[in-house]
Structure formats: C-alpha cells, structure tokens
Amino acid sequence: MKLLLSILCLPIAAALSSCSQSNASPSHTVAPENGAQFKEGKGVSLTTLMMESIGLQTAEVQEEKIAPSFTVNLQAIQRGSEASGWLTEAQAQQVKPGMVVEIGSTQGNVLRIAKAPYLTLGDYEVTVQTAAPAEAGAALTATFRFPASDAVTAIPKAALLTTAEGTFVYAKNDEFYLRTPVKVGSANGEHVEITDGLYTGDEIVTTPVMSLWLAELQILRGGKACNCGH
Structure with a gap:
C-alpha cells in the first residue's frame, strides 16, 4: 500500500506545476522509488508488487x-407536456421528429428540432412531448437510443x-x-x-488507467526528480 500511495497521493496540479526539469532524461529508463519506471517510446513499466497493489487489469x-445512446437535459416549458433542451450538430443529425425517447421511467416523442439563430448552450434546440405534464421549469433528462450497428x-x-x-x-x-x-x-x-x-x-489496460497516468506524470514532470521543493 505504501507504493500505491506514492502514486495516488500525488496531486495532478503539482505534477503539472512549473517546476524545474527532471534531472533524468526521458530518453533513458527512469525508475524512481515508487515501483514504476518509464522508457521513452516504450511506456510505463510496473513491478509485480505495484501491479497487485493497484489492481491492474488488462x-x-x-x-x-x-447501440449508441446519449442523454440530454431538458426543461419543461409552459405549453403543457412539452420540454426543450439543446443538441450538438452531431446529435441533431441523428434525431428525427417522432422519435421515441426515454424520460425517466416514462417515454416521450420528439416534436421538432430547430437550429439556434444565436449562440446558446448547443447548436440545435429539441422539443419533446412528454407522456405526462410537468411543472413549468422542471428539469428532466431524456435518453436517445439508436439501433446497434x-x-x-x-x-x-x-x-x-x-x-x-x-x-x-x-x-x-x-x-x-x-x-x-x-x-x-x-x-x-x-x-x-x-x-x-x-x-x-x-491488449490494453482496462483499470486503473488514472494510476498509470499519475505514475507517468510523477516520473517525467514531478516526483523525486523535481527540484522545486514539492
């Protein structure tokens, strides 16, 4: 666990701070005392103990x-059972009027999609008819699902x-x-x-990728080679 904490307790902000260059050149293998080493063009290597400590899986x-899907935040408007939200251009290209969407445990239908004439949170406004009226201003979440390719x-x-x-x-x-x-x-x-x-x-690492990234940052940009007193 001591080896694990040496990586996970390193703040990202400190790793990215404007401290002095590492004394070790990244063109060679760099191996600080945290169970990890880095070699340019090869990547990060961990000791067996370190891999066990962080639960590395590949x-x-x-x-x-x-089957693609995405969610959009909607806000109920004053026209009964309607709510609207914003889509990106890529999302708007997939959504069609009449499409069924999930709204919590109920459903709704897309009424219309309109390109915004001014700068907003998204490029296109989508209006959805909900299965039941909601109080004006209520926040809703709509899930748009599409067939598997x-x-x-x-x-x-x-x-x-x-x-x-x-x-x-x-x-x-x-x-x-x-x-x-x-x-x-x-x-x-x-x-x-x-x-x-x-x-x-x-073959790729499925978990924990953040620990590998912090190890890489510690070796190359911070860690024990840093001369700025962190």
Whole structure:
C-alpha cells in the first residue's frame, strides 16, 4: 500500500506545476522509488508488487455491436407536456421528429428540432412531448437510443484516459504500457467505438488507467526528480 500511495497521493496540479526539469532524461529508463519506471517510446513499466497493489487489469480489444445512446437535459416549458433542451450538430443529425425517447421511467416523442439563430448552450434546440405534464421549469433528462450497428472495434469506457492533450489508452508493449492516442466514435453505457489507434486483438489496460497516468506524470514532470521543493 505504501507504493500505491506514492502514486495516488500525488496531486495532478503539482505534477503539472512549473517546476524545474527532471534531472533524468526521458530518453533513458527512469525508475524512481515508487515501483514504476518509464522508457521513452516504450511506456510505463510496473513491478509485480505495484501491479497487485493497484489492481491492474488488462483485456484484448474486441469487436462489439454498439447501440449508441446519449442523454440530454431538458426543461419543461409552459405549453403543457412539452420540454426543450439543446443538441450538438452531431446529435441533431441523428434525431428525427417522432422519435421515441426515454424520460425517466416514462417515454416521450420528439416534436421538432430547430437550429439556434444565436449562440446558446448547443447548436440545435429539441422539443419533446412528454407522456405526462410537468411543472413549468422542471428539469428532466431524456435518453436517445439508436439501433446497434455492425460489429466495430470497441473497448470498455473505463479504459479511456481523457486529458487536455487528447484521448488515450494504455496499450501493452512487451513489459511496458504505452499511452496511445485514439479516436472514438459511437458509445453506449459500457463500450465505446475506437475508429483509429487500436486493432482487434491489441491488449490494453482496462483499470486503473488514472494510476498509470499519475505514475507517468510523477516520473517525467514531478516526483523525486523535481527540484522545486514539492
């Protein structure tokens, strides 16, 4: 547990602070005293004890039939059983008038979609007719579901790491785990489509990707090599 805390207790803000450059060059293997090491072009490597401590799990990338879905926040308006919310352009392209949506434990139907003439929270306003009237101003959540497509390359959502630099996964690279950029497509409650960056059969870390990222940050940008007194 002491090894685990050395990673998980490192604040991200400190790892990203403007401290001095690490004394160790990332072009060589860097191995601080936290059970992890990093090698440029290879990725992060963990000791067996560290992997057990953080509960590291991996899985092969497979093909899945994904039934896409997304949720939208709605607000009941004064015209009886109607509520409206905002869609992005990509979402609006999928939604059609008459489409059935889930609103809590009930259902509703899409009445209309209109492009916003001014800058708003979204590009398109969607108006939904609810199964039962709601008090004006009440907050509702609508879930839009779509049929499953053909099987696509997909991974568990938990395997994704989203940072300011982009979206990544940790792919197994011999005894290392390499942070690999990916592009995502459709998603459902459990899986997300990968349109670029991985192939079926690749092995990736499914949990805990945040611990690997913090280990990488600690080695390269902070940790014991930092000279700024943190």
